[in-house]
Amino acid sequence: MDLDALRYAPTHEWAKLDGDIVTVGITQxxxxxxxxxxFLDLPKVGKVLKLxxxxxxxxxxxxxxxxNAPVAGEVVEVNTKLIDDPATKRKADLSLVNNDPFGEGWMFKVKVAPGTTLDSLLSKADYEKQIAGH
Known part of the structure; x- marks a missing residue:
């Protein structure tokens, strides 16, 4: 994934806009x-999130x-690999978050209003400046 193309929230979430769908995860x-x-608790599909x-x-x-939700919109998908599924007895694979937070470790997808941009979020360079102070 092109990390320069992502936008970042000050609270350490990343966002990738593709049409009217924003994929969200946490940063490295x-x-x-x-x-x-x-343990990871994700929003339910259909939940409407506020920015x-x-x-x-x-x-x-x-x-x-x-x-946190870096954008407002309706949750349309969650990464089921990251949560337990009692019906199939499949256990969450949280190693995906550790090992590939910008890829297989994504958390949820949000459908945003037409014309939504990620301009209010930080660029990679601005995010790196923020975390350099930690």
């Missing part, structure tokens, strides 16, 4: 701060953090 910096994720709203929660051996 966030993964490093959390260390090893142990900046807590959409989910990620827990790790170190802490619990919110996953």
């Amino acid at each position: 910096f966030a993964v490093e701060q959390l260390t090893e994720p142990t 900046g709203e807590e959409a989910g929660v990620i827990e790790s051996v170190k802490s619990t953090s919110g996953v």
Whole structure:
């Protein structure tokens, strides 16, 4: 994935716009701060998110953090590989978040209003400046 093409929220989520769908995940910096994720709660498909709203929660051996919506819109898909499925007894594979946060570790997709841009989010260079202060 072209990380320069992504936009970043100050709260460490990344967003990729493709038509009217925005894919959301957390950044490598966030993964490093959390260390090893142990549980992830994602929004339900159909939930309408407001900009900046807590959409989910990620827990790790170190802490619990919110996953915020970097855009407003309706959740149209969640990464089912990251959550337990009691029906099939499939366990969540949170190693995807650790090992590939910008690829297979994406979290959810949001359908946004036509004409929506990600201009209000940080560029990669601006995000890197922000995290350099940590």
